[in-house]
Amino acid sequence: MSIFDYFKRKPTKATAAIAKERLHIVMAHEHRVANGPDYLPALKRELMEVIAKYVHIQRKDIKVNLERHGDCEILELNIALPEDDEKTATAN
Amino acid sequence: MSRVIVVTSGKGGVGKTTTSASFAAGLANRGHRTVVIDFDIGLRNLDLLMGCERRVVYDFVNVINEEATLKQALIRDKNDNNLHILPASQTRDKDAFTEEKVGNVINELRDSFDYIVCDSPAGIEKGALMALFYADEALIVTNPEISSVRDSDRILGMLSAKSQRAIEGEEPIKEHLVVTRYSPARAETGEMLSLDDIQELLGIDLVGVIPESKAVLQASNSGVPVIRDEQSKSGQAYQDMVSRFLGEDIPMRFLDAEKKGFLKRIFGA
Ligand SMILES: Nc1ncnc2c1ncn2[C@@H]1O[C@H](COP(=O)(O)OP(=O)(O)OP(=O)(O)O)[C@@H](O)[C@H]1O
Ligand SMILES: [Mg+2]
Numbered sequence: 001m002s003i004f005d006y007f008k009r010k011p012t013k014a015t016a017a018i019a020k021e022r023l024h025i026v027m028a029h030e031h032r033v034a035n036g037p038d039y040l041p042a043l044k045r046e047l048m049e050v051i052a053k054y055v056h057i058q059r060k061d062i063k064v065n066l067e068r069h070g071d072c073e074i075l076e077l078n079i080a081l082p083e084d085d086e087k088t089a090t091a092n
Numbered sequence: 093m094s095r096v097i098v099v100t101s102g103k104g105g106v107g108k109t110t111t112s113a114s115f116a117a118g119l120a121n122r123g124h125r126t127v128v129i130d131f132d133i134g135l136r137n138l139d140l141l142m143g144c145e146r147r148v149v150y151d152f153v154n155v156i157n158e159e160a161t162l163k164q165a166l167i168r169d170k171n172d173n174n175l176h177i178l179p180a181s182q183t184r185d186k187d188a189f190t191e192e193k194v195g196n197v198i199n200e201l202r203d204s205f206d207y208i209v210c211d212s213p214a215g216i217e218k219g220a221l222m223a224l225f226y227a228d229e230a231l232i233v234t235n236p237e238i239s240s241v242r243d244s245d246r247i248l249g250m251l252s253a254k255s256q257r258a259i260e261g262e263e264p265i266k267e268h269l270v271v272t273r274y275s276p277a278r279a280e281t282g283e284m285l286s287l288d289d290i291q292e293l294l295g296i297d298l299v300g301v302i303p304e305s306k307a308v309l310q311a312s313n314s315g316v317p318v319i320r321d322e323q324s325k326s327g328q329a330y331q332d333m334v335s336r337f338l339g340e341d342i343p344m345r346f347l348d349a350e351k352k353g354f355l356k357r358i359f360g361a
Binding site: 013014015016017019020023024026027030034 | 238241242245246249253279281282283284285286289293
């Protein structure tokens with residue numbers, strides 16, 4: 001470091017606290033996902049089977065998500081049904 | 093009873109291989125028969141840090157594929173009879189690894205060594221999972237940096253879900269935190285995560301703090317584990333880490349920023 005740098009030197013920002021806060025949040029989220037109930041894949045598979053009786057859907061069309069808000073857990077199901085003309089399902 | 097210790101991090105380039113080399117050299121230096129295995133298939137590097145790159149004839153994959161015996165593949169350190177290296181292969185033959193085959197090699201090593209140190213590749217893919225599968229203990233190498241801490245946390249999750257101990261429901265892997273490339277001055281100004289932050293976030297016991305130091309690069313340039321550089325802070329910090337790992341209760345060193353005088357700040361260190 002030269003004498004010029006010394007006088008140029010800007011105060012550094014204390015950003016570590018921000019990093020720590022962000023890590024707290026993201027790691028807590030990742031722990032919840034990792035420790036989530038293991039029935040979700042099976043639930044998804046069985047839902048697939050039931051829905052497939054009526055409409056053609058693919059695995060990627062079903063989204064199953066479990067979220068925790070406080071002590072309350074919300075199971076969110078999102079099923080994208082195909083366009084009308086594709087609904088040539090087995091149920092006719 | 094021999095112990096298998098994986099040196100892992102999730103994130104790349106944080107100091108796993110540097111730590112593996114010094115940790116293994118330190119254990120051997122205290123009289124323990126030690127072998128260090130390079131699990132980074134396709135990217136052999138441990139041999140360079142240990143200064144034995146020109147003596148590699150056979151490697152880990154040759155042993156797995158039964159093209160060579162362990163005895164043929166193990167390289168004895170030129171300075172320490174207690175220390176052996178099992179180099180990685182340079183071919184990308186990752187499929188050679190199966191739990192069973194790696195397990196056979198580890199079991200054979202258990203007969204002749206007290207400590208089996210596994211230098212993990214980065215990532216959470218097969219190579220990293222193989223390196224941690226048989227671990228009894230783990231050194232979690234972490235830099236004071238946001239993505240390194242998160243990746244260490246991911247790897248802790250792997251240890252408690254994907255290791256043999258986890259699957260068989262045995263006593264969990266003993267986890268130790270190693271913070272490397274620590275810069276006290278930058279932690280002090282709040283620019284970098286502090287030791288307390290990292291420990292609080294990861295929640296595992298600290299076994300060593302290795303300061304950021306030029307000696308590490310010099311040591312790897314010369315092919316000598318930095319722990320043998322007794323003058324350097326990082327060498328001493330690795331010595332302390334080995335002592336703590338072996339159960340000694342010694343205080344952490346090199347945690348405070350050097351107080352630079354006004355003139356030193358102006359004219360440089
Ligand atoms: N305490 C330290 N001070 C300064 N430089 C360091 C320190 N520890 C490691 N390094 C440097 O960081 C780089 C990466 O180190 P190393 O190869 O040990 O990491 P790694 O985790 O094994 O990487 P990879 O994930 O690629 O296997 C090297 O250039 C090394 O010299
Ligand atoms: Mg490495």
